[in-house]
Amino acid sequence: MIGKGITFLCLSCFLLISIMACQENKEKGKVEQYISLGTESIELCTTCPPGFLLNEENQCLSKNLYQQYQSLQDVGVGGLKTSLPEVRDGFSPQQIDLGRYLFFDPILSADGSVSCATCHNPDQGFSDGKAVSTGIHGAQLTRSSPSLWNVAYLKNFFWDARAASLEEQMLGPLFSEKEMGNTPENLKKSLNRNPTYTRLFKDAFPARGQQDSIQLEEIYTALTAFETSLISLNSKYDQYAHGYEGALNEREIKGMNIFRSFVARCAECHTPPLFTNQQIAVIGTPEPDGKALDVGAEKTFNDPSRRGGFKVPSLRNIERTAPYMHSGKFESLRETVAFYTKGRGHAVPKGEKLYLHWHIWEPDLSDDELDLLVDFLKTLTDESFKPIVPERLPSQVNLNSETNS
Numbered sequence: 001m002i003g004k005g006i007t008f009l010c011l012s013c014f015l016l017i018s019i020m021a022c023q024e025n026k027e028k029g030k031v032e033q034y035i036s037l038g039t040e041s042i043e044l045c046t047t048c049p050p051g052f053l054l055n056e057e058n059q060c061l062s063k064n065l066y067q068q069y070q071s072l073q074d075v076g077v078g079g080l081k082t083s084l085p086e087v088r089d090g091f092s093p094q095q096i097d098l099g100r101y102l103f104f105d106p107i108l109s110a111d112g113s114v115s116c117a118t119c120h121n122p123d124q125g126f127s128d129g130k131a132v133s134t135g136i137h138g139a140q141l142t143r144s145s146p147s148l149w150n151v152a153y154l155k156n157f158f159w160d161a162r163a164a165s166l167e168e169q170m171l172g173p174l175f176s177e178k179e180m181g182n183t184p185e186n187l188k189k190s191l192n193r194n195p196t197y198t199r200l201f202k203d204a205f206p207a208r209g210q211q212d213s214i215q216l217e218e219i220y221t222a223l224t225a226f227e228t229s230l231i232s233l234n235s236k237y238d239q240y241a242h243g244y245e246g247a248l249n250e251r252e253i254k255g256m257n258i259f260r261s262f263v264a265r266c267a268e269c270h271t272p273p274l275f276t277n278q279q280i281a282v283i284g285t286p287e288p289d290g291k292a293l294d295v296g297a298e299k300t301f302n303d304p305s306r307r308g309g310f311k312v313p314s315l316r317n318i319e320r321t322a323p324y325m326h327s328g329k330f331e332s333l334r335e336t337v338a339f340y341t342k343g344r345g346h347a348v349p350k351g352e353k354l355y356l357h358w359h360i361w362e363p364d365l366s367d368d369e370l371d372l373l374v375d376f377l378k379t380l381t382d383e384s385f386k387p388i389v390p391e392r393l394p395s396q397v398n399l400n401s402e403t404n405s
Contacts, residue, residue: 042196042394044203045097050385051231052089060096062089062152064233065242066273076153077271080241084233084273088152088166091225094204099226100387101200102219107190107395108174109136110181116173116223119145122386125320126230131288131328139178142294144328149317152228153274159310159326161280162300166227167220184216191219196394226387232316233273235382241273248379255376258369264340265359266373275315275380281357282309285325285339286347293349294326305355308348319381333374341365 048060055061069083076085102108106115119133120126126148128134133141143159151157157169173179174187191197191214201214204222237256239247248256259266271277280297282305287293298307310326318324323331330336339347343362348354365373 042101042200042392042397044094044200046093048093049096049229049387051233052229054093058092059090060093060229062087062231064231065238066233076274077277078273080272082273085153085155085278088224088228091221091228092204094200095222095225096229097226098200098204099222099224099229101390101394102223103226104390105393105395107194107197107393108180108182108187110183110186111136112395113137114180117389119173119179120148122383122389125149125317127321129322131323133179135173135176135179136181141178143326144323146313147317147321148227148230149232150274150314151230154276154314155278156311160297160300161311166224167217170220170223187219188214188216194394196397200394230387231385232382234384235316236379237376238273238382240379251372251375252379255372255374256379258365258373259376263363264365264369264373265361265363266340268359269312269357270315276312279312280306280309281312281359282306282354283340283360284308284345284348284354284356285327286329287327287349288329291327293352296326308352308354315377316380317383319378320383333377334370337365337370337373337377341370 048054051062051064052060053063064084066082066084069081071078071083071085074083074086076083103116103120106112106118108115114136119128119135121128127145130144132143133145135141146159151166155164157163157166158172163169163172174182175184191201198214201218201222202208205218208218236247236252240253240256258264259270269277269279269281280301282296293308295307297309297311298304300306318333322333323329324333324336330339340360341363344360345354345356348356
């Protein structure tokens with residue numbers, strides 16, 4: 001017991017140091033902490049973001065209390081004291097911070113009008129609050145924006161699981177005519193003609209020649225580095241899971257017990273501690289009125305048994321990411337949890353034969369039990385490591401100041 005307590009305390013101290021390291025200047029006059037006050041030059045952070053420790057190889061390694069636990073077959077699913085899946089980490093502080101600037105900079109789009117943050121707003125759970133997202137020139141997309149919290153632990157991406165890495169995933173929005181509308185050639189050209197970005201990429205990737213131009217792989221690596229730094233593991237639920245019984249009130253504990261019960265079966269797919277089993281599930285959720293059935297993962301895997309199937313999303317920060325489901329069909333958490341108690345396949349369109357997941361059945365939960373479930377889901381909210389949005393972007397830097405700095 002003493003050893004575990006020491007582990008808890010030491011990790012907490014390390015995380016506190018990490019949090020303080022790059023935020024000192026924010027408190028000094030509320031000035032953007034990554035900008036040199038003497039010039040208009042933007043400099044990259046040299047310390048890791050919250051939740052990471054810097055090693056001797058200048059790599060940021062994820063540190064959290066779940067690392068003191070184990071998991072059956074190392075898959076990262078189970079009860080309260082279960083380890084997480086293998087994490088994607090090891091990027092440098094400079095690569096992470098460069099990715100932060102790229103993520104918020106509309107220079108990545110064809111006409112400079114949209115950024116990654118357009119669809120993944122940190123103030124909306126890294127989603128966008130819309131049923132389906134809006135891309136370049138106001139183009140309406142077909143699915144809702146999934147949250148990016150804890151993507152460092154995910155093994156596949158997009159609702160239909162068609163990408164196996166973050167680098168592969170980002171090719172979709174960057175080069176889709178309806179999303180960011182760019183091309184690989186134009187993306188490289190835009191960044192290479194920006195003196196600030198050429199300098200920052202040299203700082204983030206020092207192993208390459210100083211005269212070399214920015215490469216696509218470096219862009220993808222920087223964005224991946226930033227996205228994998230978006231860690232949310234200190235919610236009220238997490239504090240309870242680590243042993244602080246006062247973290248949850250009576251209703252929240254009752255909601256957790258319903259969530260984990262074999263009656264409701266929520267935890268069978270949304271399995272702690274990541275609150276997803278990372279599998280594809282066919283649940284028969286309805287499409288918005290007038291919209292044809294989205295075949296989902298059937299197309300990805302060329303498998304009719306996955307028709308209408310989608311990746312089980314993590315429920316962390318779910319309170320922030322309404323509306324819900326791949327199509328944004330449900331406006332509230334209450335409406336969403338109610339779907340699961342209305343009967344197996346009740347919303348499947350006529351003429352469709354879907355192979356519904358076996359956990360979808362008729363739990364017949366009461367109104368109070370549904371309310372308790374919502375109370376519990378809200379305990380998964382944790383935005384304490386939310387990154388700071390740059391007050392000024394490299395594409396906005398005065399070029400004369402950058403050249404003379």
